[in-house]
Every structure is written in C-alpha cells, then in structure tokens.
Amino acid sequence: MGRHGNIRGKALTALLFIVLEAAALFMVGNSDIIHRQWAMRGIIASRAALFGTAESINDYFRLRKTNDSLAETNAALMERLYQYMSLLPAQETDTSHTAFPGFELIPAKIVKGSVNRQDNYFILDKGENDGITTDMGVITDKAVVGIVDAVSAHYSYVISFMSPEMNISARLGHSGITGSLVWDGKGSRSALLSQIPLHTEIIRGDTVYTSGFSNLYPADIPIGIAEETEIVDGVSLNVKIRLLQEFRSLRYVNIVRNPSKAEIDSLAL
Template sequence: MRSLLQFLARHYFIFLFLALEVVSLILIVNYNNFQRVKFLNSSNRVSASIFEASSNLTNYFHLRKINDELAAENAELQTKLQKLLEIDNLSQRDTTINPDTTYQFIPARIINKSVNKQYNYITINKGRLDGIEPDMGIIGVQGVVGMVTNVSDHYSSGPTILNKRWRVSAKIKKNNYFGSLSWAGLDHQYAQLNEIPFHVELTVGDTIITSGYSSIFPEGIMLGVIENFNHDSGANFYKIQIRLSTNFKTITHVDLVKNNFLEEQINLEDKNTND
C-alpha cells in the first residue's frame, strides 16, 4: 500500500494531466456541435469495426457447425429429389405410385482419407449407431466418392474411386451406353471408362454418370466427363479417359446412400445365380 501511495505521489502530475485532458475533451464534445458530430462518427466507426471483427471471429469458430447443418440439409434435399424422380418415372409408366423412396441420404464428415496410394480409403464420422451399414454408397456434392465396407459403432470406412480394386457401373449420359469406371492408380484426377463399343459416338466433354445398374448408387450421380479417347486398330472397345468430377484433395463432407430395398434385391439376384 505504501509503495502504491509513493508511486502515485511521484507521478501525480501525469495522472492530473490525463484527468484534465479527459475533462477538456468532454467539454469540447458536449459544447461544440462540429466536434460532437466528428466524435460520434468516429466512435461509430470504431464500434462497427469491433463488432464486425467479433462477428467474423464468431462465424469462423462456427464454420464446422454451419457446414454440418448444410450437409444435413443437402442430404435431406437429395432424398426428396430422389423420391420425386422415382414418383415421376412411375407415373409416366401408369403404374401404382409408391411414395416410399428407394434411396435415402445420410450426411457425414470425412475424418481421414488417402489420395496418393494405389488403394485409397476414406473414414467418416458415422457408424452403426447412425444407421450406417456395409455396401452403402458414398457421394459428395461433386459426385461419387466411394462405398462403405467396414462399420463400427461410431465410424465407417471403405474404398474410394481411387482404389484399383473397385469399379463403378457407369454410363454416357447422352446415349445411355454403359460400362465400368475404374482407376489405374496414377493420377487422382482421372479414371478410365471401360467396355464402350467402338461404334458408339463419343465427344470430348460428354458427361459420365452412374448407370443405376447396381444396388449401391441410384442412376444419374455425377462421375466425370470424357477428357480424351482413342480406338486401337482391331480392338472392340474404346480407351476412354475420364476427368473425375470429385476433387478428392479438398472434399470434407459426404452423403451416405442407403438403399432401403437392398436386401430384397440381393435375395432376388441370388436366386438367379442359383438357377
């Protein structure tokens, strides 16, 4: 306490000067219109800058929550869109319309992935307790990502398109010729479309989508576009290079595709195999 009093006594003139300055400023602002307006404008700008910085900081720390909310909304819209497409297709064939959609979409976030290996996998933050099962497809905003093969209570994982062991049933959007899309293990931006006969008309830039001839993905999910193609003499099929639509380096959020009639389809197709 004595030290504080000594400090104040030694530097009282500084505190007195500051106090007089504050009183002077208050008097000037209160009794002069021009200075008052200038002061209020300046204080408003400072306050606005502080509030803006605070808002930006708050928004930054809420980005994950916002992204998760957007992913959930996107999954819900995907489910509704798929339902509308199925109802439209059924109504065009004059059959009984079933309002239950075949596919539904569950949002998830990527927590681990590989891109530059020969056999690349992805891990997501949803598992068995969230309704995730093996053989569910994984898609992103830009298109197909991979599929689920392993599931625990809280996580699931599986190969992406960038895995030499995995193939996707694909087709050319403009003419419906279908084949299989596979990855050669070279560049994460490109894959190959196989089994397209050489008599099919192709153009660079043609869109490649899922064919719908599997139990994993519905028809029409984006895969990529034709980058180039050629036909070797004597061969029956094209060599077609596809630029993948999904950027595996930057993707963070995905949707899992659940086929509500998967078991029924597998059981029926098993009977064909047994026959």
C-alpha cells in the first residue's frame, strides 16, 4: 500500500510539473505576442506623429502662400477703393474728407524689424527690382507704418512710425482740425497728436485720419482713436491717441507709390 502511494505521489508531481511547464510556455508565447503588439503600436504611433508633423509643415507653407495671395488681393482692393472714391461727386462723399488721389499700392511682407527700441525699423521683401525707391510711404488699412529710407535690389529698409524722427499730418474726424501725429515712445499702440488749437472741441473716441497733406500717404486712412487731452503752454492741445494698428502683429504692409510725387515736389521747392 505504501509502495502504491509513493507511485501515485510521484505521478501527481510529474503531472503538476507538466501542467506548470505548459502554462509557462503558454505565457511566454503570449508575452511575445504582447511584446509584438506593443512594438507595433509604438511603430504606428511614431508613423502617425511623423505624418502629422509632415502635414503640419505642409499646412504651414500652404498658409504662407495663402497669406501672400491675400496680401496682394487686399492691396488691389484698397487701390481700387481709392480710385473709386476719387471719382465720386463731392455730394456723394463726406465733405470733411479729402478725395483720394491716384496712389498705387505694392504689397510687401516684413522679413525683419523691431518694436522695442527707440528707433525702430522694418525690412520688407520688395526692392529696386520691384519699383521701390526711397521716400515711399508704407501703410496698412489702419496705419501709417513708416517711410522707405533705403533700398537694395530685393529689399527695402523702412523707418518705422515708432521712431522719434517720424511725424504724420493727421486730422480729427469730428472737427477736421489737423495736427502732427508722433509716437510717444511708451508703447506699440500709443501716440500723441500735437499742435491742436486750444479752442478745438475734442470728443473722446473720435477717429483720427491721415490728413492728405502729404504726397506719401493717401488721405482718410483711419489710424487712431482720441483719448485724453492736455494743454501745452496755454496755447495748444496735445491729444493722446490710441493707435488702431498693433505694430507687434504686423506682417504684411503696402508700399505706396504716388505717380505725381515728383511734380508736386517740384512745385513745393
């Protein structure tokens, strides 16, 4: 009886060993499958990330091309608007506005610039080969950006409005009174309209426009909003102006060509 018990015990031990070996082999096999599955998932995730990055890069360059096209379209539309306004009879326009002269607009992109200095600048991707010369104005639909100071074959250097040497002839929308608009040096959206007669009624929130008393910029470009005023030497007013254009976000501008500039300059001498 003891002998049979020993045989039975050894058989059970052997059977248990076989079962455990089979379970171990099964787990190892499944582990390889799991490892392969995780590896495949990693490969798929890497491919997805790579393809997503590539598509994002493609989208970026497509967006740049779209922005360039939109800038050209915007310049053409602005030029047509100026031409249309200059042809309207006086009774069909606001009599406080000067008729738009025949300016030509050349779209350009800012490739370099500064907004944090005392003397700021922009470099544009248009130069002599594009018909750009010095002393051309640079604008957007809501700002006088500056004036072209130097040109090369493919680029132009622009003195920014955010520089002490720049001043613009501007007028108050309500009264039509003109003054000199300069950057106050305190921020990218603050300026000062000076030389305003003391008796002038200043309406807070009034829109300030280019006056048209310049052959560099078209008249009636809205450029800012009137805020506080201060009396200067008891004879004139300074008006704080909130600029409409955020210079920090500028990327596309229009260079202004005035075909009549040389003739006007010859008479002004």
